[in-house]
Amino acid sequence: MSAYPLADVQGFEIVMTYNVTEDAEKWFMKAYNWSSSSFSDFGFNNTGGSQPVSSQWNDYAVTLTSNWRDYVNDNGTLRIEFFDEGLNSSQAIVEIDFFAVRAIVDGTCLNLANSGPLTTHVVAIWMLNSTSHQRYDASLFINSGEEATYIRGDIRMPEGSFIVRIVTERGNMAVFQET
Secondary structure (H helix, E strand, C coil): CHHHHHHHHHEEEEEEEEEECCCCCCEEEEEECCCCCCCCCCEECCCECCCCCCCCCCCEEECCCCHHHCCCCCCCCCEEEEEECCCCCCCCCEEEEEEEEEECCEEEEEEEEECCCCCCCEEEEEEECCCCCEEEEEEEEEECEEEEEECCCCCCCCCEEEEEEEECCCEEEEEEEEE
């Protein structure tokens, strides 16, 4: 989570696809609360757990919007605990196919790629629509052949049709249009 500007984060979504060999119990997620030094689900949108279907892939997602800062360490670590509701006489086998944590950011996320032979220095981003032409200063270096994700909480995508211009230090420009 350290890649996201925490000042612009509104919360986190934790998503999982899992498979269990028995469906007698619900499964739950909690996150480590760094303030209280314990796992908790306080502030989660869903604390009722997930009732799986045995031997099928089950989707389970929770959103953490309230007090989310208590669950993210200073270095961006988010610890998750996934467990069933109680002791059972038989053990269940759990397979996890997909697990992700997504930051809910009120801003703009640009995925850029440098297909040129030289390192590129992005110096400006323009957001243009029929009523607004806004320039934002930027400083992002992308090596030749590499990709980068650039997240800005202060840039809002306009409603409707718009154009994004990415400008490099050498004056090269990439134009992206959303209609």
